[in-house]
Amino acid sequence: MTTILITGASAGLGAEMARQFAARGNDLALCARRLEKLEVLKAEILAAHPDRRVEVRALDVTDEDAVFEVFHAFADDFATIDRIVINAGLGKGAPLGTGRYEANRETAMTNFVAALAQSEAAMEIFRDQGRGHFVMVSSMSAMRGMPKTMTTYAATKAGVAHLAEGLRTELHGKPIKVTVLYPGYIESEMNDRSENRNPLLVSTEKGVRAMVGAIEREKATACVPSWPWAPMKPVMRHAPLSIFKKLI
Numbered sequence: 263m264t265t266i267l268i269t270g271a272s273a274g275l276g277a278e279m280a281r282q283f284a285a286r287g288n289d290l291a292l293c294a295r296r297l298e299k300l301e302v303l304k305a306e307i308l309a310a311h312p313d314r315r316v317e318v319r320a321l322d323v324t325d326e327d328a329v330f331e332v333f334h335a336f337a338d339d340f341a342t343i344d345r346i347v348i349n350a351g352l353g354k355g356a357p358l359g360t361g362r363y364e365a366n367r368e369t370a371m372t373n374f375v376a377a378l379a380q381s382e383a384a385m386e387i388f389r390d391q392g393r394g395h396f397v398m399v400s401s402m403s404a405m406r407g408m409p410k411t412m413t414t415y416a417a418t419k420a421g422v423a424h425l426a427e428g429l430r431t432e433l434h435g436k437p438i439k440v441t442v443l444y445p446g447y448i449e450s451e452m453n454d455r456s457e458n459r460n461p462l463l464v465s466t467e468k469g470v471r472a473m474v475g476a477i478e479r480e481k482a483t484a485c486v487p488s489w490p491w492a493p494m495k496p497v498m499r500h501a502p503l504s505i506f507k508k509l510i
Contacts, residue, residue, distance in 0.1 A: 270350030272299035274450035291336035293321035323376035333383035373418035398426035
């Protein structure tokens with residue numbers, strides 16, 4: 263039985279990961295800002311899988327001290343944390359230079375600086391245990407600089423991918439594994455208010471099934487769902503700018 267810690271687990275991709283991992287026989291340590299939503303999710307999971315163990319704690323990942331406290335409290339609860347999924351994130355943003363610095367700063371602090379704190383706390387646990395599986399949720403937007411409202415978001419997702427890749431280089435050949443996920447368009451709280459539904463958008467359940475499958479296979483990197491995002495990866499990275507702008 264595997265114990266999995268998931269941040270940003272109260273809704274969207276995090277909550278669906280919790281449901282699917284529980285269905286596959288895993289115990290869960292779930293944290294997010296909204297404790298009441300975590301309690302509802304815990305009750306739902308235990309009703310479906312009464313033999314699972316689910317612990318929940320409130321956590322604002324931008325509170326750096328709390329990140330370390332909560333991660334280590336979960337480690338004390340379970341004695342061992344086998345896998346940590348750094349999933350919490352924010353999708354705010356505005357074109358640079360348009361007077362919305364506060365939105366871009368909030369995204370940068372939540373998606374990168376807070377992810378750094380989570381990475382530090384996760385690696386303290388794994389180094390102490392001598393093993394573990396570190397999972398970073400990035401984005402297909404990390405493949406290349408993105409325009410307008412996506413500029414800061416994409417930059418943060420590139421940054422966290424490089425954090426994880428740096429760990430993988432350091433830990434190569436050791437019993438701490440590293441996975442970086444690059445989700446494409448998956449339905450979540452971050453995009454459910456969009457007026458224009460992207461034709462490539464897949465349901466939360468389908469998208470997360472691809473994420474969970476890649477995590478359980480301990481893939482080094484995975485574009486999820488693999489179609490169309492795996493073949494899109496080199497196109498996004500290397501297409502001439504005139505073509506790339508039409509794609510996005």
